[in-house]
Amino acid sequence: MSNTKGRIAILTSGGDAPGMNAAIRAVVRAGIAKNYEVYGVVHGYNGILNREIKKLDFKDVSEKIQHGGTFLFTARSSEFRPMEGKMKAAEICHELGIEHLVVIGGDGSFTGAKNLSKFGVNIIGLPGTIDLDIAYTEYTIGFDTAVNTAMEAIDKLRETSNSHDRCSVVEVMGRSAGYIALWCGIANGAEEILLPEKFDYDYERLFAQIKRNKEAGMTHQIIVNAEGVGHSYELAERIEAATGIETRATVLGHVQRGGTPTARDRYYASIMGAYAVDIIDQGKKSRLVGYKNGKVYDVDIMEAFAMTKSIDEYEYTVAETLANRPSLDS
Ligand code: F6P
Numbered sequence: 001m002s003n004t005k006g007r008i009a010i011l012t013s014g015g016d017a018p019g020m021n022a023a024i025r026a027v028v029r030a031g032i033a034k035n036y037e038v039y040g041v042v043h044g045y046n047g048i049l050n051r052e053i054k055k056l057d058f059k060d061v062s063e064k065i066q067h068g069g070t071f072l073f074t075a076r077s078s079e080f081r082p083m084e085g086k087m088k089a090a091e092i093c094h095e096l097g098i099e100h101l102v103v104i105g106g107d108g109s110f111t112g113a114k115n116l117s118k119f120g121v122n123i124i125g126l127p128g129t130i131d132l133d134i135a136y137t138e139y140t141i142g143f144d145t146a147v148n149t150a151m152e153a154i155d156k157l158r159e160t161s162n163s164h165d166r167c168s169v170v171e172v173m174g175r176s177a178g179y180i181a182l183w184c185g186i187a188n189g190a191e192e193i194l195l196p197e198k199f200d201y202d203y204e205r206l207f208a209q210i211k212r213n214k215e216a217g218m219t220h221q222i223i224v225n226a227e228g229v230g231h232s233y234e235l236a237e238r239i240e241a242a243t244g245i246e247t248r249a250t251v252l253g254h255v256q257r258g259g260t261p262t263a264r265d266r267y268y269a270s271i272m273g274a275y276a277v278d279i280i281d282q283g284k285k286s287r288l289v290g291y292k293n294g295k296v297y298d299v300d301i302m303e304a305f306a307m308t309k310s311i312d313e314y315e316y317t318v319a320e321t322l323a324n325r326p327s328l329d330s
Helices: 020-033 044-049 083-095 107-118 143-163 179-187 203-215 232-243 253-257 263-281 301-305 313-322
Strands: 007-012 037-041 053-055 098-105 122-127 167-172 192-194 221-226 247-251 287-292 295-300
Touching: 007 020, 007 044, 020 037, 020 098, 020 263, 037 044, 044 083, 083 098, 083 107, 098 107, 098 263, 107 122, 107 301, 122 263, 143 167, 143 179, 143 221, 143 247, 143 253, 143 263, 167 179, 167 232, 179 192, 179 221, 179 313, 192 203, 203 221, 203 232, 221 232, 232 247, 263 287, 263 295, 287 301, 295 301
Parallel strands: 007 037, 007 098, 098 122, 122 287, 167 221, 167 247, 192 221
Antiparallel strands: 037 053, 287 295
């Protein structure tokens, strides 16, 4: 290690997201270019505790950028969650000479990272989640691919719904956030978009609207339902019972997390990975890398946690305006 500037380790944590491999590749290659030794931690925080840590070379990250998932594997670690877990992880990092840890994950992963940084490991976070639910950033690695996967599936669903004059309830992921649902709702021209942040749970109004749509000549309808609203199978049964329209539910599920990352996900994951190494090299500590107003930037981890995020009012209004449905009042 004497000739290098130090050791950077990298891990992926929480749900995998397409583009994570591009980010790992960028950290490894930018790190080596800046004269750091770079180590990959396998299976998220568990990999630190179990010492599943391997040195990564320039070539170890070849042929990875085009694949979804994460070649370092990921986990939601229950062992790491208590403070003792974090202390032990920090001790292992100190023992192995790992000064900097790049964590690619979502909010849950950053909560762990924030506490680890208190024990003297320099944490740099990259936002990796299909949910887009991280407040400090307008972009998260994997969201673009997931939305495109869901959009293509819903296009297919529309064809079969159309052929059968059916109503289709399609549930998309997002945990308690409605970003994938909002994007698909607009991109797929859905007749209804149910978001946990916006839906008033007035099912009678929803059923009346679906009936009204049918009476106005809509032979089929697509209801995009966010995971945070959920209960799609039950909802389909209720729609059929209330409206008399044959209705099916489709839960897209984990298929949204896989697949070839889009150019956008590869591009920004790569830029963010390289940026993470740059800020390490500048001596910055405990930072999260994000994307705001068209630029990659970094923010203090504590400041980032104080931020909140909500569905953009204007975009939601547009979604409502464009939904292909006659008004109840007309
Ligand atoms: O955070 C990503 C995500 O795919 C969410 O959209 C979803 O709620 C959750 O992870 C599913 O988690 P698991 O893979 O543990 O079932």
